[in-house]
Structure formats: structure tokens, C-alpha cells
Amino acid sequence: MRLHHLGLAIAIAAAAPFAALAEDTIKIGFPMPLSGPTAVYGVPVTKGAELAVAEINAKGGVLGRKLEIVSRDSKANADEAVRVARELVIKDNVDFLAGTLTSAEAPAVSTIAKENKVVFVAPVAKTTKLTAPENLHPYIFRVASNTTIEGRTMAATVAKWTDVKTVGTIAPDYAYGRDAVAAFVEYLKKLRPDIQIVDQQWPKLGEPDFTPFITAQMSKKPDAVMCDVFGGDFVTLAKEAGPLGYFKAINNRLVDGAEVGTVDEAQALGADYPYGIISDTYDPVVWAGGNEPPEHKAYEERLKAAMKSDYGSGWAIQGYTAIVALAAGITKAGSTDSDKVAAAMLGLSFDTPAGKRTIDPKTHETLAGEFWGEMVKDPAYPFAVMKSPTYVDPQPLMN
Amino acid sequence: MSLSSLFSQFMGGLTAAMFLFLIASGLSLIFGVLRVLNFAHGSFYMIGAYMAWQVVHWVTTTTGHFWLAAAGAVIGVAILGGIIERLLFRYLYGREELYQLLFTYALVLILGDAAKFTWGTEQLSVSRPSILDSSLVVFGTIVPEYNLFIIVIGPLIALGVWLMLTRTGLGRMVRAAALDREMLDALGANVGWLYTGMFMLSAALAGLAGALVTPIQSIVPGMDVEIIVQAFIVVVIGGLGSFWGTFWGSMLYGQVLSFGILIFPGFSLFSVFALMAVILIVRPWGLFGRPIR
Secondary structure, three states: OHHHHHHHHHHHHHHHHHHHHHHOOEEEEEEEOOOOOOHHHHHHHHHHHHHHHHHHHHOOOEOOEOEEEEEEEOOOOHHHHHHHHHHHHHOOOOOEEEOOOOOOHHHHHHHHHHHHOOOEEEOOOOOHHHHOOOOOOOOEEEOOOOHHHHHHHHHHHHHOOOOOOEEEEEOOOOHHHHHHHHHHHHHHHHHOOOOEEEEEEOOOOOOOOOHHHHHHHHOOOOOEEEEOOOHHHHHHHHHHHOOOOHHHHOOOOEEEOOOOOOHHHHHHHHHHOOOOOEEEEOOOOOOOOOOOOHHHHHHHHHHHHHHOOOOOOOOHHHHHHHHHHHHHHHHHHOOOOHHHHHHHHOOOEEEEOOEEEEOOOOOOEOOOOEEEEEEEOOOOOOOOEEOOOEEEOOHHHHO | OOHHHHHHHHHHHHHHHHHHHHHHHHHHHHHHHHOOOOOOHHHHHHHHHHHHHHHHHHOOOOOOHHHHHHHHHHHHHHHHHHHHHHHOHHHOOOOOHHHHHHHHHHHHHHHHHHHHHHHOOOOEOOOOOHHHOOEEEEOOEEEEHHHHHHHHHHHHHHHHHHHHHHHOHHHHHHHHHHHOHHHHHHOOOOHHHHHHHHHHHHHHHHHHHHHHHOOOOOEOOOHHHHHHHHHHHHHHHHOOOOHHHHHHHHHHHHHHHHHHHHHOOOOOOHHHHHHHHHHHHHOOOOOOOOOOO
């Protein structure tokens, strides 16, 4: 009898770890555009998140449990993002949400996080509305930059060009572009009241032909341009604007805060890149100035191996950072309970390959700055690289 | 506003019009002859662009690689079009329009996914051919040589297709097929292969446009749907099935878009949709179309 019990106990004890392994992964729902034109960002961001999960798991996971990403295609569409986020929470029982790309998806998924009391970390969406006081709730966090930081950084850059008296803007016609241009114009007026905004162009997102916008802007003869066109749209703009003499007419004084300084963008444009413009990236990947932090170099090697790509991606770090932030929050809370993790994340500091980040308890944001620099030709690379990438701390700009 | 800036706006509109014409002409031709509204026509354009990139990628050493790429895209897309017509499209003739639209829309999704599977989701890009990579100054305005080349080639192709349709025996057959397929069949003509040929020609035009657009635009997933909407607007403005209607519809679309941006910068899309709305109200059959009785 006793022996029988012992046998049962051993059997249960032996089976338990396997059951625990299957049951006890910490699931993170990851809605992200994996199809359509914005998949060029969604795929590397997801790869970055997967890399972070693999690394954390290799070191034993969080609270002794493995992390698991449940990836879903949000199709860059707010309705679809809401649908998959709800499904992730209700059907797949995920413990946390991270992801979304566009400024349309993130605020929509944020409402799902609020309803279901699930912590949600947004790695890419920049719209200020996501964490505006009226939309803020205990479960939303952002590790991306935001349109106010972006617009003001661009204004500070333009303000330094002392001989510039007139400025044109060109940005995609939706929340992101409108917010960034508004922040730029407002801050520039403060820094340089003598500068006039002489032209504003609003091509739609995915505009196939920029020529008429470019020639219309050139006819107003701005001294410099603030541009927020990105991705494939920027490739088109640059290829059409170059031969029209656009960059020459403004002496290459164009600042683009929409991450066209990433290696992804530089590779897509190749020799057609408008050298001499100022742009930004979350992760320069190639540090032409030689000031690369060693922890970044190690991360980049791992990323290249994981992505099976020569230059990785400047976007992957955002997915990576979102997972690192969540893992740090869970560790600090000592629990996967959403309320405890949400509380632990306020004021939380964590290390990323691009430097230390801290979540501001008031705004729920890391106030991430980006690396800025002039995009130059470098004989060592077949594409444009950022000259001495400089991290711009947004803190002084926020007052 | 100076005269030179008006001229550069005009040239921009003209370049856009020529691309639209190359794509919309194939769409219009297929509707005119085969009576199918081919929603997947934009996919041929996209695949043409990807094929051109592929050839450039393979042949990196020679200087004439862009022209080789354009030829490769035209032939490749024509063959693809031929296969699709033989295997799938021929079952659509004479079916209800809704059925055709659903079917061609399914093709858009299939071809879109196939392109994504083959070439990935990164934006790709091709450099201008070296003999056309500088710019000229015309009336005090910088005009890229490549744009001039497009402006010349558009009307040449229009003329070529028009001559083929009106002056050759083949063209006579095509027009006869458009009027009465069964009669032509009864007269002993091989209508099946004639349709395949027309479909391949229309696909080749889209493939050519796709290849020619690569030096000035990025190749991205989604460019298929983007262009088909514009091509539809052009075909509606010009008149469904009317060849010259498509030509002048493209010209009008290009200029209205270009000057709309100059005059109402905040409402870049407004002008073309306003144009389409006005034409649909005043002449629902388009500028060069005939009212359907």
C-alpha cells in the first residue's frame, strides 16, 4: 500500500516538470503587420522580439519560466489589430501584449489592453495620442519615440542652419505625419521666429508618384525642407527628386525624422540615396564613426545570425527592446500578474543594446531618443551610412 | 507662379500619364476584346517590376543591363499572362461580371502572395540606365532625361498598338472577336489562341510599365493594388474599351493630378476624384466611350 503510494508520488513528480513546461510559458501576444507594404518593418521588429525571447530563454527565462511569442498578422489595419489582439487575450490566453506598428493600430489595441487589464508595450507607433492624458491607463507602455520628440528634434536641427529663412514641409497625410509636422512647426516658431514656412505638401501614404509634389514644392523655393516621408515612399521620393534637382536646390538641407537613416532604407536606395541629408534611426547598425558601444556590436552579430542577413535591420531593436522591457517588469514584480507588472514598470530602468532606458512613471514612455546624423557615402559599404551616429536625448527638448 | 514652374508641373503630369497609359491600355484592351474586367492587371505590372529587378540583380556587370531587364520583364510577364489565360482565365468568358471580379480579385491575392514569397517584403530598387541618368534644362526647368524618354515612348507604343489594331489582318480579327466571338469562331478562326495572344499583349504592356517604373519608384508589395485603382479611374474617364479614350484619359488624369497638387496642396487626391465624379455624372460612358444601350 505504502509502496503503491510512493510509486504514484514518483510518477506525479516525474510528470510534473513536463506539464509545468507546457503550461507555464509566459505568453506574449505580438500583433504586427506581416503582410502588405508595412511588413518591411513588421517582419524585422518581430525578428528582434524573437531574438530577445530566445536569449532570455537560453539564460533560464523569467522567474524560472520560458517566454513565448504568439505572433499574429495585424495587416497594418486598426480593425484587424483589434480583432487579433482580442483573440490573443481571450482565446490564446496570452499574459501580455506587445507589438503593433502604425499610429492607427497602437491606440486601438491600447483600448483592448485597458478593457482586459493586460499590459501592452508599443515598440514602434509614435503618435502622441497613444499616451495622451485622456488615453493613458495603467497597462499601456511605449518604448518607441513619439511625434513630439521627433518634430522638435527636427526643428532644433533646422534652427541651427542660420542662413535658412524659408522652410517647406512634406509628410504623409495621416495622424503620424500631421502630428510630427505640427510639433515641428510649433517648436521652430519658438526657436527661430524669423523662419517662414513657405510650403506644405501632404502626399498620401503609399503615394506612387512624388514628382508633382516635388515640383510644386520647388516652385516655392524653400531654403530647407522638413520631410517625414518614409519606407518605400521615401525611396520613390528620393529617386524622383534627385534628377529634378530638388536636393541641390536646397543644398541637401533636408531633415527626415521618419527613420530613413536605417540600413534597411539605405540598402533599398543604394547609390540613389540623397547623400548629405540628416536623418535618424533607432539603431544605426553600421557605426561609421567608430563609436559603437561593445554591447551593441555583440547584439548586432547575434541579430545578423538570427536574421541570416549581412546587415540585420535597424528596426529589430524595437521588438527586442519591447521584450526586454516586459521581462524586466515581470522580474521586478516577481509575478506575471498584470496589475503587479504594470506597477513595477513605472520608473523601471533596463539596458538595451542602444543604451539604458527608463520608463517615465508619468507618461508611461521611455522617451526614447534616436540616433541622428548626416547620411554619407562610405567606400566600405555599398550604401549610404550615418556619419558618427549621435544619440539625441529628448529630455531637454520636452520642456 | 513662374512659367518655368508651371512647365515642370506639366512635365511631371505628362510622365505620370505615360505610365498610367501603358497600364490602363492593357486593361482597356482586355475589357474591349475579352469582356473581362481584369482586376489582376495591376499584379502583372508589379511582377514586371520585380522581374526587372531580378534580371538587374543577375546581370550586374554589363552596362546595358537595364534594357535587358526591361526585355526580360516584358517576355516573362507575357508568358505568365499566357499561362494564366490558358489555365484559368478562359473559363471566365461570358460569365457574370460579379463572378469575374471575384475571380480576378482572388488572382490579385494569389499573385501578391506569390511575389512576396519569391522576392520578400523589402522595398527593392533599380538604378537609372547610365545613358539616361542625367538631366536637361528645358525652358529654365530641370527635366530628367529618363522622364523625357518615358514621354516619348508612351505615344510611340500607343501608335504601334493602334496601327496593329486598325491596319493589320490580326487587328481585324481582334476587332471581329470583340464584336462577335461565335461568328468569328464559326468562320474558322482560332479564337482561343487569339484571346491568349491578346491577353499576353496586355500583360506584356503592364510588364513593360512595371519594368520602366523601377528606376523612379520603389518596388514594394502593394504597388499592384495602388496602380489598378488609378488605371480603373483612367479607363472610366476615357471610356471602357476605348483605346484612344484611355490615352486621353491618362493625359487628363496626369495633368489634373499634377496641377491639383500645385493649386490645392492640402487636398492632393481631391482633384482626380472630383474629375472622375464630374465625368461619371455628365458622361457616364466616359469621354470616348459609347453609351451602352
